[in-house]
Amino acid sequence: MPVDFGHFLDDFEVLSRVGWVEGFGTDRLALGENDIRIRRELIAKLSAIGARIKFDDASNIIAEIGDPSKPAIAIGSHLDSVLGGGKFDGAYGVIAGLEVLRGLRDEVKNHRLMLIDFTNEEGARWIPSLLGSGLTTGVYKDGITFGDALRASGFMGEEPNRLMHDPPRYYLELHIEQGPVLEREGYQIGIPLGIVNIRVLEIKFAGEANQAGPTPMALRRDAVLAMARFIEFIRDYALIRDSNERLRATVGIINVKPGIYNVIPSEVSFTLDIRSPYEDEVNKAVTYVIDVGRAIAEDLGVGFEHRDLFMHGKVEFDREIIRTIEDACKDLGLRYRFMWSWAGHDAQYMARISRVGMIFVPSVNGRSHTKEEFTKNEDLINGLKVLAETVRGLDGHEGREG
Amino acid sequence: MPVDFGHFLDDFEVLSRVGWVEGFGTDRLALGENDIRIRRELIAKLSAIGARIKFDDASNIIAEIGDPSKPAIAIGSHLDSVLGGGKFDGAYGVIAGLEVLRGLRDEVKNHRLMLIDFTNEEGARWIPSLLGSGLTTGVYKDGITFGDALRASGFMGEEPNRLMHDPPRYYLELHIEQGPVLEREGYQIGIPLGIVNIRVLEIKFAGEANQAGPTPMALRRDAVLAMARFIEFIRDYALIRDSNERLRATVGIINVKPGIYNVIPSEVSFTLDIRSPYEDEVNKAVTYVIDVGRAIAEDLGVGFEHRDLFMHGKVEFDREIIRTIEDACKDLGLRYRFMWSWAGHDAQYMARISRVGMIFVPSVNGRSHTKEEFTKNEDLINGLKVLAETVRGLDGHEGREG
The missing domain is CATH 3.40.630.10 (Zn peptidases)
Known part of the structure; x- marks a missing residue:
């Protein structure tokens, strides 16, 4: 049998x-x-x-x-x-x-x-x-x-x-x-x-809700723009690190406030899922996330926060x-x-x-x-x-x- | 009196x-x-x-x-x-x-x-x-x-x-x-x-939902990444045009599917509010939106759609x-x-x-x-x-x- x-x-x-x-x-x-x-x-x-x-x-x-x-x-x-x-x-x-x-x-x-x-x-x-x-x-x-x-x-x-x-x-x-x-x-x-190590962060950019029309582009504090720039940086970083299967990063959930078509978003929060077989890769990635997040926030005049949602060693x-x-x-x-x-x-x-x-x-x-x-x-x-x-x-x- | x-x-x-x-x-x-x-x-x-x-x-x-x-x-x-x-x-x-x-x-x-x-x-x-x-x-x-x-x-x-x-x-x-x-x-x-002229579009990028961990960065078709790149392009475009108060563009609402922290988003749709005192500026902006959206979509292997939600002359x-x-x-x-x-x-x-x-x-x-x-x-x-x-x-x- x-x-x-x-x-x-x-x-x-x-x-x-x-x-x-x-x-x-x-x-x-x-x-x-x-x-x-x-x-x-x-x-x-x-x-x-x-x-x-x-x-x-x-x-x-x-x-x-x-x-x-x-x-x-x-x-x-x-x-x-x-x-x-x-x-x-x-x-x-x-x-x-x-x-x-x-x-x-x-x-x-x-x-x-x-x-x-x-x-x-x-x-x-x-x-x-x-x-x-x-x-x-x-x-x-x-x-x-x-x-x-x-x-x-x-x-x-x-x-x-x-x-x-x-x-x-x-x-x-x-x-x-x-x-x-x-x-x-x-x-x-x-x-x-x-x-692999799995670490999931919540990232938040806090801008200022203003009316889409009357606020000139140059005077905005746009949380969504901060997120867009952040996602590109993190993806480029992970793309290079992952060329030899070392790091993956994913934004899966996005919440925008107030979420009105004609209001510049005051806040956007999103999940960032970071994975690597190597703990130091995860730690370096989180350091990069914080550095980049702060730099973008400073550049665009918005606030930046991050917190751990959970991690598995x-x-x-x-x-x-x-x-x-x-x-x-x-x-x-x-x-x-x-x-x-x-x-x-x-x-x-x-x-x-x-x-x-x-x-x-x-x-x-x-x-x-x-x-x-x-x-x-x-x-x-x-x-x-x-x-x-x-x-x-x-x-x-x-x-x-x- | x-x-x-x-x-x-x-x-x-x-x-x-x-x-x-x-x-x-x-x-x-x-x-x-x-x-x-x-x-x-x-x-x-x-x-x-x-x-x-x-x-x-x-x-x-x-x-x-x-x-x-x-x-x-x-x-x-x-x-x-x-x-x-x-x-x-x-x-x-x-x-x-x-x-x-x-x-x-x-x-x-x-x-x-x-x-x-x-x-x-x-x-x-x-x-x-x-x-x-x-x-x-x-x-x-x-x-x-x-x-x-x-x-x-x-x-x-x-x-x-x-x-x-x-x-x-x-x-x-x-x-x-x-x-x-x-x-x-x-x-x-x-x-x-x-x-001003107000034209509000809905933009959609359609990628492929795959698990965040097992999918290498280079093999992803990530709708959110497409959106991030798109938002940066549109903002840079509007920033220049608005230097003499000609054009403003705002992303106010974002919806991500499936919206799970460990799943690469299959679809993201968002509003793009475009305003200008000049109708030809609006039309040029929409042309740019479509060109950029298509180029990004092609580059990242995702789908791109746009439709008018409404417009006021x-x-x-x-x-x-x-x-x-x-x-x-x-x-x-x-x-x-x-x-x-x-x-x-x-x-x-x-x-x-x-x-x-x-x-x-x-x-x-x-x-x-x-x-x-x-x-x-x-x-x-x-x-x-x-x-x-x-x-x-x-x-x-x-x-x-x-």
Whole structure:
């Protein structure tokens, strides 16, 4: 009963359609109607292969196969989706993990196998994202403010079932890249070294609201002009630093006051998301942001403020797992490259309690969180192959080394 | 019973406080509670000097003194305010007009005098602005969708009372400049030549929503970056053209989609308000906007769209009135300059049915539509003097020329 790629594709076809709306994308918010449906289908399939299933108090699904006394190799991801998202983000990793459990349940000797579906990874129904993995690993002490929804879902379990109380030895997460790099460079597999530093600032320029007509251009204190100049400077800076994948910066939210067509804006605030694998790059970027912001503010006679909204320090993945994934790629003859995960994943919290690694497969055109999100079947299968080989490898290491 | 400046200042002090909230500014939306209060106080003062008062079907207050068979010299403005506005915008012109009616009612021989308070000039309660003057001059045929509020206010009158059916010969509007030019250049009076061309566009850049982390800087199609570059180009262009008061351009409203901190924006739309006394300047600016927008869009691989939201053609004021205002300034020894009104006023619609002129007084720091709006008493009085002298002059012309 080896890993069966056709069977996986069938499962993926059926499960990833749950909540799919043609022309809109996936409607499968955490613990909403469609998330509950896909969870039930997953549980049915897990039960059919003899998995033991439990829930923790974050409604994470934790399924196990094998001797409970042996350490666990866990595979996980999430079945929830942003509204209008694609079919692959999260679901791919869970469904591939299901196939690994089925295919390798008799072969893996030194570990039990575990599959985890984390609740609300996307943060699209509840803020923050990574809520399920954060709760089960002890990042959040309690604070389950969405308890009613959990109870209503039927997946609310017990606190003692949190993974932190019986951590898997290894945690693997197979995921689409969600970026264009692998495809553009012709790689089949990406091996993330970890998850980058993420620091999100709020920047504010305060000008003076005056009437658009009667105020000459030269006498304006225009907050929006300050923002425009700032965005260009920051983008040019990040563009250069990112030429060797060192820094990315994004303005995603903009609020303008008073927001009237014929009034020069008195205030504009916006988010600046800064990411880098290197902490000193982030710090240098923030210093640059402050220097440039102040200089522009002085030049245009406006005020400048900045504050941290939040930050996540870098998470480095486990070297043994990275080596094992690399070995699997070599054995399978797949073109791979090392890279960083520039987005957060449940793996970052699992790294608090387990040895963690991730496997990326190419995203066509780098699209994600959209109905255009797509990964080819051959890439899905390559990822599954690497995942299965990695599980075999880690289990074998245990045999050799344990 | 001449024009009494102390009496005017007393009236202004009392009336302009209606709806004033310390620390917030003026709360006097059209036909709201405080607008109704100030209207009643105005009517009481008008009644006390023997004015005949009527309302038209836009709830404009139309007060008259003198022989109904003679042509009218009308003075008007508005008592409504934006939320959190100042004490001077609109109210100054109405209260000064009240004093002119009282002071000159026996002196003016060849005309009757008229005072008008236009409803919803600001457009802060109902869109569009200049609603009352638009209805009474026939710009809008009917379409009074706020009829319930009119009826509830007690100021709803008859359609035959619209000014278009019995237009004043002259319409004068005394107003604060709402810009910084007079103060900075040391003038006491501004004489507008008319109201500039106003053309408001909506600009849209369409990029591609991708995740902020996994998408390298060089591979982005970032709508916000396109906007930033565009705003800088347009500002530089307008700054040069406006060095001799030819062109102003303002981005006042910005909408970003999807508006998530960690997603590269797929779309940004924003308003671009373009103003100039010269139609060809507006047309050249729009051509430049389109050229620059397309070039940026091509450079960044995003889409570019533009559409007109609305436009108002230039209104030129009456030469006889302008000359009469100038003569008044000379007689009074006041430093004056000709200029354009870069903002809309009820005068622009009154120009459809009457000979129209305006008088501007300095705004401290050019502030307006804010609680910081301020004009010194001596400037308020200078404006009132010029208004009264202009009424005398126009009435005298009639005597000479009529």
